[in-house]
Amino acid sequence: MIDLSDNARAHFLHLITQQDMPGLGIRLRAVAAGTPKGDCELEFCEPSDLRGDEWEVDCGGFLLFVESASVPFLDGASIDYTKDATGGQLSIKAPRLRGVPPADDASLFERVQYVIDAEVNPQLASHGGRVSLRGIEAEGIVVLQFGGGCHGCGMVDVTLRNGIERTLRERVPGVTGVRDVTDHSSGSKPYYAR
CATH class of the missing domain: 2.60.300.12 (HesB-like domain)
Incomplete structure (x- = not known):
């Protein structure tokens, strides 16, 4: 209604x-x-x-x-x-327009994906960047790949550790760390040059 x-x-x-x-x-x-x-x-x-x-x-x-x-x-x-x-x-x-947070019994993947979509990527978009969830290892390590302005960026390690990892660990129980699988040497338009 x-x-x-x-x-x-x-x-x-x-x-x-x-x-x-x-x-x-x-x-x-x-x-x-x-x-x-x-x-x-x-x-x-x-x-x-x-x-x-x-x-x-x-x-x-x-x-x-x-x-x-x-x-x-x-x-x-x-x-x-x-x-x-x-x-x-x-x-x-419209309270449901931008998605509904996953239920407490949702998978770790679903909960991490929601935080990436709702919090992480909107922040990265200010620099023309984004991150994609590639998987989650058994011990809770989130595997990510950067794109856009984050691909090849000289500040990607700071973004990864001080931004994304901290956010995911705070918001999603079960996340123990993050790992970047991006080949940053092939980034064509990084926000900050290496």
């Missing part, structure tokens, strides 16, 4: 009325759902634009269509509209 505030409903109804197109609705979809880059898109939607598998919400004067693949990420979302001096602000809060 999606909670649409009265202000948001009135705002959408006003926009749809301005278009003067019979049957026009609003489509809501999740983009990059389940990842730290998860976001929502809203757009006008004519009946001919529908595929037929959308989740349909009657909003009293118009229909809101939620793409079927987006439903698990947008169920429980709330949409609000607040007026301000510059016009107004639409806000969508």
Whole structure:
């Protein structure tokens, strides 16, 4: 279920009325759902634009269509509209949009992957870098491979030990260390030269 505030409903109804197109609705979809880059898109939607598998919400004067693949990420979302001096602000809060932390009984691999996706890679992205989980050895050593600006970077050891290893050991019980399997001599655009 999606909670649409009265202000948001009135705002959408006003926009749809301005278009003067019979049957026009609003489509809501999740983009990059389940990842730290998860976001929502809203757009006008004519009946001919529908595929037929959308989740349909009657909003009293118009229909809101939620793409079927987006439903698990947008169920429980709330949409609000607040007026301000510059016009107004639409806000969508979707607690499941960027993924749900794995359960306590999830595998070590799943828990490490979640922390990499949710915390580590967003930090590395500021330098154009990323890290991929290649495996976990029996004794809890996480095996990683760097890419982008981290591939061949002169500060990769500091990033690995003081950033990634510390984060993983703090957040994921069972992680005892990290190991980098990247061939850094082949990095073409490192953030810091070696």
